[in-house]
Amino acid sequence: MAAWGCLTAAMAFGVAACGDDDEPESGGAASEGGSKTLTVYSSLPLQGASRPQSEDVIKGIKLALKQKGGKCGEYPIKYESLDDATAAAGQWEAGATSDNARKAAQDKSAVAYIGEFNSGASAISIPITNDGGLLQVSPSNTAFGLTKGGVGAEPGEPDKYYPTGERTYGRVVPIDNIQGAALAQYMKDEGVTSVYILDDAEVYGKGVAKNTQTPAEKLGIKIAGSDSWDGGAANYRALADKIKATGADAVFTGGIIDNNGPQLYKDLHAAMPDAKLFGPDGMATVDFTKEIPAEVQAKTYLTAPTLSPEELPPAGQQFYKDYEAEYGEPQDEIDPYAVYGYEAMAVVCDAIAKGGEDRAAVVDAFFSTKGRESPLGTYDIDADGDTTLSDYGGYTAEGGKLVFNKVIKAAAA
Amino acid sequence: MESAAIPERPPRSRGELAREVFSKYGLIVLLAAMPVWFGIRDLADDGDLSRLANNMKDGLSNGAIWALIAIGYTLVYGIIELINFAHGDLFMIGSFVAFGMIGSVGLTIASAGLGLFLGLLLILVISMIACGTLNVMIERVAYRPLRDAPRLAPLITAVGFSFILQNVGLLWLGGSHTSVPDLISSQKELFSIAGVNVNNGDMLAAVVTIPLVIVLVNFISRSRIGRAMRATAQDPQAARLMGINVDTTISFTFLLGGLMAGAAGLIYALYQTDVWFFSGFIAGLLSFTAAVMGGIGNLKGAVLGGLIIGVIQQISDNRIGTEWTAAIVFAYLVLILVFRPQGLLGEQTREAG
Numbered sequence: 009m010a011a012w013g014c015l016t017a018a019m020a021f022g023v024a025a026c027g028d029d030d031e032p033e034s035g036g037a038a039s040e041g042g043s044k045t046l047t048v049y050s051s052l053p054l055q056g057a058s059r060p061q062s063e064d065v066i067k068g069i070k071l072a073l074k075q076k077g078g079k080c081g082e083y084p085i086k087y088e089s090l091d092d093a094t095a096a097a098g099q100w101e102a103g104a105t106s107d108n109a110r111k112a113a114q115d116k117s118a119v120a121y122i123g124e125f126n127s128g129a130s131a132i133s134i135p136i137t138n139d140g141g142l143l144q145v146s147p148s149n150t151a152f153g154l155t156k157g158g159v160g161a162e163p164g165e166p167d168k169y170y171p172t173g174e175r176t177y178g179r180v181v182p183i184d185n186i187q188g189a190a191l192a193q194y195m196k197d198e199g200v201t202s203v204y205i206l207d208d209a210e211v212y213g214k215g216v217a218k219n220t221q222t223p224a225e226k227l228g229i230k231i232a233g234s235d236s237w238d239g240g241a242a243n244y245r246a247l248a249d250k251i252k253a254t255g256a257d258a259v260f261t262g263g264i265i266d267n268n269g270p271q272l273y274k275d276l277h278a279a280m281p282d283a284k285l286f287g288p289d290g291m292a293t294v295d296f297t298k299e300i301p302a303e304v305q306a307k308t309y310l311t312a313p314t315l316s317p318e319e320l321p322p323a324g325q326q327f328y329k330d331y332e333a334e335y336g337e338p339q340d341e342i343d344p345y346a347v348y349g350y351e352a353m354a355v356v357c358d359a360i361a362k363g364g365e366d367r368a369a370v371v372d373a374f375f376s377t378k379g380r381e382s383p384l385g386t387y388d389i390d391a392d393g394d395t396t397l398s399d400y401g402g403y404t405a406e407g408g409k410l411v412f413n414k415v416i417k418a419a420a421a
Numbered sequence: 422m423e424s425a426a427i428p429e430r431p432p433r434s435r436g437e438l439a440r441e442v443f444s445k446y447g448l449i450v451l452l453a454a455m456p457v458w459f460g461i462r463d464l465a466d467d468g469d470l471s472r473l474a475n476n477m478k479d480g481l482s483n484g485a486i487w488a489l490i491a492i493g494y495t496l497v498y499g500i501i502e503l504i505n506f507a508h509g510d511l512f513m514i515g516s517f518v519a520f521g522m523i524g525s526v527g528l529t530i531a532s533a534g535l536g537l538f539l540g541l542l543l544i545l546v547i548s549m550i551a552c553g554t555l556n557v558m559i560e561r562v563a564y565r566p567l568r569d570a571p572r573l574a575p576l577i578t579a580v581g582f583s584f585i586l587q588n589v590g591l592l593w594l595g596g597s598h599t600s601v602p603d604l605i606s607s608q609k610e611l612f613s614i615a616g617v618n619v620n621n622g623d624m625l626a627a628v629v630t631i632p633l634v635i636v637l638v639n640f641i642s643r644s645r646i647g648r649a650m651r652a653t654a655q656d657p658q659a660a661r662l663m664g665i666n667v668d669t670t671i672s673f674t675f676l677l678g679g680l681m682a683g684a685a686g687l688i689y690a691l692y693q694t695d696v697w698f699f700s701g702f703i704a705g706l707l708s709f710t711a712a713v714m715g716g717i718g719n720l721k722g723a724v725l726g727g728l729i730i731g732v733i734q735q736i737s738d739n740r741i742g743t744e745w746t747a748a749i750v751f752a753y754l755v756l757i758l759v760f761r762p763q764g765l766l767g768e769q770t771r772e773a774g
Contacts, residue, residue: 057597096587098596098699209744238743240703243693245479245608246738253472268598271695278608299600 044365045084047115048073048356050349051108051123051133053093053100057265057295061343062125065147068349069122071327071334072357081361086117087353092129099266100129109133113140119363119370120145120356122349126264126290127151127212130177134169138176141367143374145356146179147348150187150289150313151215155392160185160219162211166392176371178393180351180384181313182400184212187288188219189418190311190400195258196227197402198284198309204256205234206272208263216288217262223418224260232256239267248279258283264290270299277304284309294343298408305405309413314344315401316412324383344401344410351382355389443760451756452729455736471616476735482623484731485630486692489685490708491715491723492637493556493678499718500654500674502572506579507559509705510586511679515552515686516696517593519544520601523690530602537604541687545629549683556679557672565668583705590698598697601690622692629688633681634724641720650674654718707734710754716764725765729753 050069052062066089073087090108094101105124112121113136120143124130127149134154137144153165154177169177195203203224207217214236221231232254237244251259259276263269269291276285285308287296292310300308317328317339327347328339355377363369377389388396402413433441460473490512497505522544532540563578607622641647649670652660657667689704690696711730715722730750737746757765 055596093596095591095596096699098598098697235742236744238746240699241738241743241746242483242689242700242703243695244738244743246476246735247743249472249475249479250739266597268695268697270600271598271693274600274694275608295597299598301603 043082043084045086045117046080046119046360046365047086047088047112047117048120048122048353048360049088049090049108049112049115049118051090051092051105051112051121051129052125053129054089054091055093055095056098057293058093058099058125060295061148061293061345064337064343064346065125065349065352067331067335068147068327068346068351069353071331072350072353074334075330076354076357080357081364083360083364085357085360090123092124092126092133099264100124100126102129102132105129105132106136109136113137113142117365118142119360119365119367122147122352122356124149125345127154127215128210130154131169131211134177135171138170138172138174141172141174141176141371143356143359143367143371144177145352145374146177146181147352148181148289148313148345149179149212150181150184151212152184152219153211153215155179155183155394156185159222160188160215162214174371175375175391175393178374178389178395180348180355180382180387180395180397181289182398183394184216184219184288186398186418187216187311187313187400188221189223190402190416191216191220191260191286191288192223192227192229193416193418194309194311194402195224195229195260195284195286198258200229200258200284200286202230202232202254202256203258203260203286204232204251204254206251206259206261206263207234207236208239208261208267209236210263210267212290213263213267215262216290217260220260220262220288237261237263237267237272239263241268244268244272244275245279248275251276252279256280256283258286260286261291262288265293265296269296273300273304273308277307281307283307286310289313292344292403292410294341294408294410297405297410300405302407305408308405310403310405310410311400311416312344312403312410313397313400314348315399315415319399319401319412319415320347320383321381321385323381324385327383340409347383351384354382355380440760448757448761448765451753455733459736459740469616472739473736474615474617476739477732478617478619478623480732480735481728482626482692482731483735484711484728485626486685486689486727487704487708487711487730488724488727489630489633489681489688490704491711491727492634492681492720494709494712495715495718495720495723496650496674496678498712499720500650500671501564501568501575503564503575503579504709505564505678506576506705507563507582507586508556508678508682509703509708510583510590510701511552511556511559512682512685512689512704512708513590513696513698513701514555514586515548515683516690516700517590517686517698518551518683519548519687519690520594520599520696522547523602523604528602528604530604532604541604541691545684545687548687549680552683552686553676553679556675556682560672560675565671583702587698587701590701594696594698596698598695601694601696603694605691607692607694625691626688629684633684637677637681638720646670646673707750710750714754714757714764716766719764719766722764722766729765 092100092105112118125148130149153161207213287310289312292312359370359373362373400416402416403410404413493508526540528540564575567575605621610618649665653670661667711726712723715726737749
């Protein structure tokens with residue numbers, strides 16, 4: 009019946025925010041043991057090109073909760089997955105995102121909110137969860153300005169996201185000034201001398217472009233020019249010709265796959281067959297690599313804050329074994345973000361175990377995370393809510409798949 | 422004897438005079454301004470005009486797609502004065518049908534020669550028939566029952582059908598862009614003349630669009646049903662009195678518009694190597710603009726408008742920035758309509774006469 013409801017809503021209005029929830033269903037009631045059941049929400053794009061990634065993140069979240077026996081400390085947890093995308097948009101959408109954040113903030117049993125997948129979406133949900141004093145932890149946001157100000161952030165960032173003046177948002181992935189440095193290093197390693205910088209005009213895209221340009225210049229790579237691409241355009245042939253005329257031997261595309269990424273890459277390659285095409289984690293998905301032809305894949309270089317299972321500590325390698333055993337998915341088909349979903353839930357769960365049903369205490373517990381041993385390595389959460397992890401993975405594309413190339417250890421610019 | 426006094430025409434104001442002069446000559450200057458400006462810069466920087474010529478060539482091949490869609494808008498508006506908002510989405514369905522048929526007829530990237538040609542011809546025919554039939558059905562269900570209703574009613578049903586088709590596309594292939602196999606090596610250079618590189622995609626747009634437009638223009642101006650269409654457009658009551666079956670004629674007009682949208686769908690799928698459920702909205706907006714720019718109801722005007730918009734888009738994308746392209750296209754439309762409300766080649770509607 010719920011499925012029909014979703015289908016009807018999608019047909020009639022082009023929107024859908026249909027999620028699912030996990031046991032227990034007693035939302036807010038006291039369990040048999042006496043502790044109140046608390047709710048953890050996730051808000052991720054379950055429609056459009058990012059859906060496969062989100063599905064694996066959710067599996068990671070569920071696996072973490074299952075391994076803790078469905079409880080965080082003494083508190084039984086009800087997990088509810090929400091969708092921040094609409095069918096019509098084919099990606100995250102502002103209305104759906106704010107609805108999700110509002111729903112979680114107004115739910116008295118809610119103590120944490122895992123999301124969003126996209127930084128642009130988090131820019132919308134953080135002020136709402138912050139207003140409600142609710143801990144928000146993203147498994148994937150890398151935009152610099154969400155937590156830090158100064159070079160690489162937009163004016164007013166990050167304070168505009170925190171109306172209470174208190175920090176309630178954190179993340180388990182390294183941020184874009186580190187990714188930017190890693191991308192610049194990757195370009196240098198691949199022999200790039202002149203790069204054209206593109207962004208998709210969204211919060212994340214503009215941020216990662218800015219954070220890549222500065223370290224690239226410091227490494228002596230010439231910036232041939234910069235521009236934005238329109239995700240709704242039919243093609244990018246004129247833009248590609250414009251870039252070709254600059255003589256750049258590489259193009260950096262700061263943005264997400266949902267903004268017509270494959271078409272952009274196809275047109276760039278057609279105009280500049282020898283140019284290397286670099287993209288950040290917003291492009292580093294299997295859905296992206298399988299949509300571009302083999303000859304374009306051969307020129308594609310991507311980074312993601314995810315490493316191959318072999319590069320992870322023993323706990324990380326154990327995660328991949330457990331995931332495969334739980335869901336029957338071969339390890340090489342597990343999305344790299346699954347382990348970040350797992351870790352987001354794990355760190356949130358530990359914060360709930362310490363803070364209980366008091367939202368402020370859960371936030372404090374999260375921000376006091378120090379020397380945490382996790383599948384991603386040992387890390388702290390700093391005062392801004394950022395992880396101290398800094399390794400980035402350099403990827404190539406082959407056979408329609410992301411192929412791990414190397415670990416890039418880059419210091420933030 | 423004094424001659425009968427002929428009332429003198431009141432002297433024209435400066436504004437009216439300026440508008441008349443601009444309407445006659447200024448539009449040519451306006452349309453030529455961007456290419457001329459960038460041409461001068463190219464000559465100064467590079468010493469030749471090959472970059473501008475390539476921009477124009479790309480614009481014309483892109484514009485050919487908008488032109489085919491614009492024909493559907495202008496035909497329907499010309500005959501029943503309805504803005505068929507669903508037409509852009511009909512084109513999207515055409516691109517989806519073409520994409521679906523590629524696998525069904527067994528075409529792959531390895532296909533070549535006669536097999537590829539015949540396969541694409543078959544897909545072209547199927548896409549055209551599918552869109553033509555769908556457009557006739559939409560007219561029968563959503564517009565014909567409202568023939569005597571207030572003008573707002575069919576406009577709303579058109580918007581409704583636009584959303585329905587969009588959601589059909591959404592359920593069909595989902596919300597993401599879907600890559601189409603590059604059967605014709607769309608961006609592979611076919612030949613080069615004076616620095617202008619003509620690709621396979623450009624050639625496809627030309628060899629499909631030009632014959633279709635010539636056949637259509639001749640068909641409407643010379644055939645019996647074409648004359649019936651023009652008569653119905655001018656005065657449906659008089660046409661009915663002359664024995665013309667007006668409903669059948671209107672249905673036929675929708676069929677022709679749908680056929681063109683189907684052809685545009687195939688070209689789009691092969692030229693862009695990408696289909697998307699939302700492409701109809703954007704293409705529809707541009708094509709409707711093309712129809713208005715050329716002179717709504719005017720077939721040749723729609724084609725001219727489509728080509729001009731294609732060229733403006735390419736020059737803007739290449740020289741100014743993609744984020745400015747939509748603003749520049751619509752600024753052109755506004756300027757043209759302010760000084761020439763009837764469009765470049767003049768309206769051909771009942772109201773315009």
